[in-house]
Amino acid sequence: MNKATPTSNVSKETWGPYELRPNPAAIFRLAIGTSCAIATALCVPDAFAILPSSPDFLSWSLRLIGLWLSAAMLWSVSFLAILHLLRIAFGGIRLDAEGIKLWRFAKKIPWTAIVAVSTVERRFFSRLFFIRPAAMQMILHVRRDDGKGVASKQIPSFQFLSEEFTSLLFYVSKLSLGIKPQSASVCIFQSDYRHLLKKPFEESRLKQVAIMCLISFSLVFVLAKRAAVNYTFNMGNKEFNQVNYGKASEFYEMATAVDPAFAPAWDRLARCEYRLGNKNDAVKHWHQALLMKPDYVESKLGLSAFYLANGEIDKAEPLIKQAIRLAPKDEAARLNLAQLKMLRGKIGEAVPLLEGLAKPGSGREQAQCLLAQCYVKLGNLDGANKILEKNPSLLTNSYTKRLCLISMAQLAWAQGRKSDATKFLVQIRRLPGVCPEKELTVRALRGDNELRK
Amino acid sequence: MSCENDLPLANNTGCSCRQKPILQVVHVLWALSKVFVLCFALSIFFAYAWSFVDWLRNYGTAPLLLPFMAGTEWKPVLDGKAYGEFDKLVDLYNCSFPGFGRFGSGIGLIAGAFWSFSFIDSRCWIQRLTFGISAGAIAGSRLFLMFSSDWHMFLFGLSLGALLAVTYVMFFWNRFFVVPDLPLVNLESGEAFESC
Numbered sequence: 076m077n078k079a080t081p082t083s084n085v086s087k088e089t090w091g092p093y094e095l096r097p098n099p100a101a102i103f104r105l106a107i108g109t110s111c112a113i114a115t116a117l118c119v120p121d122a123f124a125i126l127p128s129s130p131d132f133l134s135w136s137l138r139l140i141g142l143w144l145s146a147a148m149l150w151s152v153s154f155l156a157i158l159h160l161l162r163i164a165f166g167g168i169r170l171d172a173e174g175i176k177l178w179r180f181a182k183k184i185p186w187t188a189i190v191a192v193s194t195v196e197r198r199f200f201s202r203l204f205f206i207r208p209a210a211m212q213m214i215l216h217v218r219r220d221d222g223k224g225v226a227s228k229q230i231p232s233f234q235f236l237s238e239e240f241t242s243l244l245f246y247v248s249k250l251s252l253g254i255k256p257q258s259a260s261v262c263i264f265q266s267d268y269r270h271l272l273k274k275p276f277e278e279s280r281l282k283q284v285a286i287m288c289l290i291s292f293s294l295v296f297v298l299a300k301r302a303a304v305n306y307t308f309n310m311g312n313k314e315f316n317q318v319n320y321g322k323a324s325e326f327y328e329m330a331t332a333v334d335p336a337f338a339p340a341w342d343r344l345a346r347c348e349y350r351l352g353n354k355n356d357a358v359k360h361w362h363q364a365l366l367m368k369p370d371y372v373e374s375k376l377g378l379s380a381f382y383l384a385n386g387e388i389d390k391a392e393p394l395i396k397q398a399i400r401l402a403p404k405d406e407a408a409r410l411n412l413a414q415l416k417m418l419r420g421k422i423g424e425a426v427p428l429l430e431g432l433a434k435p436g437s438g439r440e441q442a443q444c445l446l447a448q449c450y451v452k453l454g455n456l457d458g459a460n461k462i463l464e465k466n467p468s469l470l471t472n473s474y475t476k477r478l479c480l481i482s483m484a485q486l487a488w489a490q491g492r493k494s495d496a497t498k499f500l501v502q503i504r505r506l507p508g509v510c511p512e513k514e515l516t517v518r519a520l521r522g523d524n525e526l527r528k
Numbered sequence: 529m530s531c532e533n534d535l536p537l538a539n540n541t542g543c544s545c546r547q548k549p550i551l552q553v554v555h556v557l558w559a560l561s562k563v564f565v566l567c568f569a570l571s572i573f574f575a576y577a578w579s580f581v582d583w584l585r586n587y588g589t590a591p592l593l594l595p596f597m598a599g600t601e602w603k604p605v606l607d608g609k610a611y612g613e614f615d616k617l618v619d620l621y622n623c624s625f626p627g628f629g630r631f632g633s634g635i636g637l638i639a640g641a642f643w644s645f646s647f648i649d650s651r652c653w654i655q656r657l658t659f660g661i662s663a664g665a666i667a668g669s670r671l672f673l674m675f676s677s678d679w680h681m682f683l684f685g686l687s688l689g690a691l692l693a694v695t696y697v698m699f700f701w702n703r704f705f706v707v708p709d710l711p712l713v714n715l716e717s718g719e720a721f722e723s724c
Contacts, residue, residue, distance in 0.1 A: 094707040099646060134588045141584025148577065152639055159642065169707060242713045369675045400619060400677040404593070404626045 120302025578632025664693020
């Protein structure tokens with residue numbers, strides 16, 4: 076920033092040009108100030124939306140703090156980026172001996188066309204966005220080219236530091252009207268144009284009211300939309316966890332109808348449809364989720380599980396690889412990778428993956444069942460027996476029951492207990508519903524001619 | 529690290545590194561260190577911040593997953609195919625920032641790359657070039673990683689980002705700073721205005 080350097084030998088005709096660019100510190104202050112207000116406003120609907128999924132007050136309050144922090148961080152960073160891009164694109168205010176240009180591609184306003192200069196303090200705006208000292212707006216009243224009336228041009232102060240804005244006011248007042256303002260709050264005008272100033276002032280006020288109405292309406296609309304989406308999504312999750320897939324899918328459909336770009340709702344809807352046996356819609360909606368969010372790991376895994384169950388290994392493989400690369404520690408992704416390797420016949424590579432997942436207490440019953448199957452295929456019947464005997468919960472868990480039964484059938488077959496194996500297989504085929512594990516294991520057994528008979 | 533002015537302004541004599549090649553090396557290293565330190569610091573900060581925020585958002589349902597937790601515990605083995613060094617770099621990045629930390633680190637990297645532009649000494653062409661290539665490559669590659677972890681996309685984003693940023697800083701940057709800043713004035717004394 077240049078400091079004032081009086082050079083009395085320079086005449087007014089050769090003054091400038093100078094440029095006042097938006098100040099990065101002022102922009103940063105604005106981004107931080109607005110983030111507090113915006114994050115608070117965004118969290119109001121979320122406070123209601125997370126009610127169905129919060130078991131107690133502590134969880135609810137901590138989740139709300141997390142939501143507020145994430146909204147504040149995202150807003151401040153993205154708003155800062157947008158303001159800087161605008162700063163680069165539009166440049167600053169240029170002043171020279173002839174006139175003023177309010178932005179890079181604007182038409183120059185000659186000093187002689189400015190008939191009044193005034194400033195207005197924006198107290199509400201400043202309080203709302205924590206701007207200190209209070210933000211101001213400079214209004215230049217410019218005589219129209221046709222000579223009929225006066226137009227007003229606004230220059231907000233929040234993009235500049237306080238001293239920069241007052242300097243601008245000083246130069247504009249002095250160069251256009253020949254008056255040195257003594258404070259930042261001024262209203263200077265040429266007496267000939269006094270009668271013409273009333274209309275632009277009223278127009279300016281009406282414009283502000285209209286803008287405030289538009290912002291309020293947009294804010295209410297956006298917040299209401301968010302609240303509706305989050306609430307229905309969380310209600311869907313609640314039903315999903317209680318295995319009410321039909322009801323859950325209704326909630327997810329509502330969420331996707333309100334916000335078609337909300338990828339998690341598409342993904343959950345697809346999962347419900349898959350569990351209800353509506354495979355075509357499930358695949359369509361998984362693809363829809365990936366269209367909305369190309370790096371959404373859950374949808375990649377859901378879709379890959381469907382392809383694995385259908386034996387379409389070539390379609391499943393790239394999805395699993397992408398998911399693994401996006402989330403290397405994701406247990407579901409590693410489980411799918413292990414399944415893929417098993418189907419490819421690479422049992423040796425699948426075993427270490429499954430051993431990592433099937434640690435005691437990990438809650439990964441699927442991994443334990445698959446590990447038992449791998450041990451059977453490798454001839455380690457004792458290892459498989461240990462897993463299946465030590466985990467009686469595998470049979471009580473509805474989700475792993477099929478997989479456990481098929482592992483037991485394979486073990487029984489390998490141990491020469493053919494009648495037991497057939498008994499297990501009959502039990503599996505009697506189980507209702509569709510699930511990838513059932514199809515996967517039945518498909519695996521199809522290779523066994525004797526068992527198939 | 530001040531340079532003399534090579535802008536189309538009065539007193540434009542060019543950067544001193546034009547006469548001393550060794551200074552050009554120093555300027556390149558200086559610019560690179562600025563970009564990488566800024567990007568790395570912001571990336572780590574945002575990754576930890578985002579991991580913590582995500583843990584709060586999902587309190588009670590998901591464990592705290594901090595950056596670098598995976599370490600060397602598990603590395604993806606993808607059928608032993610050779611995907612090239614860029615592929616390994618993408619894997620290393622994804623392994624280092626699990627869960628939402630990956631998103632946070634992405635914000636940090638892009639923010640750091642953009643922020644580093646404010647440290648450019650616009651009078652020195654070699655600094656502008658270095659800043660443009662390094663910051664543009666970082667921002668571009670990370671933006672493309674938001675869509676895919678494929679190394680072809682990563683490389684494409686890296687090249688495109690570097691190209692756009694270099695074009696901007698080499699051909700357009702100085703056009704925006706040709707006109708000097710408006711001199712500041714004290715309203716009460718009106719000191720600077722006597723120059724009119």
